Amino acid sequence: MILTENQRTKLDESDDTLFYLSPRFVTHVDQGFVRQLTNLYRQRLRSDMVILDLMSSWVSHLPEEVSYKRVEGHGLNAEELAQNPRLDRFFVQNLNQNQHLPYEDNTFDAVLNTVSVQYLQYPEAVFQEIARILKPSGIAIFSFSNRMFFQKAVQAWRDGSELDRVALVKSYFADSGKFTPAEVIAQRRWLGDPFYAVIASKKADAHGESARVGL
Numbered sequence: 499m500i501l502t503e504n505q506r507t508k509l510d511e512s513d514d515t516l517f518y519l520s521p522r523f524v525t526h527v528d529q530g531f532v533r534q535l536t537n538l539y540r541q542r543l544r545s546d547m548v549i550l551d552l553m554s555s556w557v558s559h560l561p562e563e564v565s566y567k568r569v570e571g572h573g574l575n576a577e578e579l580a581q582n583p584r585l586d587r588f589f590v591q592n593l594n595q596n597q598h599l600p601y602e603d604n605t606f607d608a609v610l611n612t613v614s615v616q617y618l619q620y621p622e623a624v625f626q627e628i629a630r631i632l633k634p635s636g637i638a639i640f641s642f643s644n645r646m647f648f649q650k651a652v653q654a655w656r657d658g659s660e661l662d663r664v665a666l667v668k669s670y671f672a673d674s675g676k677f678t679p680a681e682v683i684a685q686r687r688w689l690g691d692p693f694y695a696v697i698a699s700k701k702a703d704a705h706g707e708s709a710r711v712g713l
């Protein structure tokens with residue numbers, strides 16, 4: 499396990515579902531961050547891909563001009579997800595209560611997660627699940643900035659520096675044993691939200707393993 503019990507704690511320990519009960523039609527990062535992320539997706543994703551946007555909301559950061567084979571979404575607020583123009587389907591699930599993702603092994607070519615990884619209390623199990631549902635060599639792109647709902651971020655995130663957070667996400671990939679060494683893109687701006695992306699691919703010979711095992 500990467501996180502200690504203390505490091506998983508949140509200042510607001512109430513059910514996350516309550517926090518996301520009302521839709522928030524806001525953007526969580528600035529335009530510079532979004533431009534950089536969309537460009538990254540333009541470079542790393544192909545139109546024939548089946549994509550899962552994990553911990554999504556009403557906005558998509560996928561390039562508008564590209565149509566993908568299928569885009570699925572997940573989050574905690576159905577009203578937000580219903581407004582997301584890119585999602586062919588979505589489901590609502592609290593990942594701090596249930597880490598099992600409702601997909602067959604080897605379903606997706608790409609799993610995306612934007613400005614949300616800090617809310618995961620059991621990242622070890624979630625990353626195992628991401629590996630399981632990714633096809634061999636499928637890509638996972640985790641991006642984040644320095645903004646957060648502080649009371650809902652886990653202690654390990656709150657207490658760390660920005661570089662500690664990059665190292666933490668790298669360790670989530672590495673500890674799973676299912677991913678290639680993670681690549682990091684870090685872009686600090688004089689004015690504007692810093693951009694971090696941690697990217698890894700599922701090892702071609704990695705076998706899936708349900709998150710329910712061992713929890």
Ligand SMILES: C[S@@+](CC[C@H](N)C(=O)[O-])C[C@H]1O[C@@H](n2cnc3c(N)ncnc32)[C@H](O)[C@@H]1O
Nearest residue numbers: 514526553554555573574592593594612614617
């Ligand atoms: C800051 S928003 C980011 C939304 C979106 N990825 C974006 O880029 O705008 C954080 C998202 O994390 C998701 N989230 C937070 N806690 C969660 C939990 N316990 N289980 C599942 N999803 C959660 C919610 O769907 C929420 O929309």
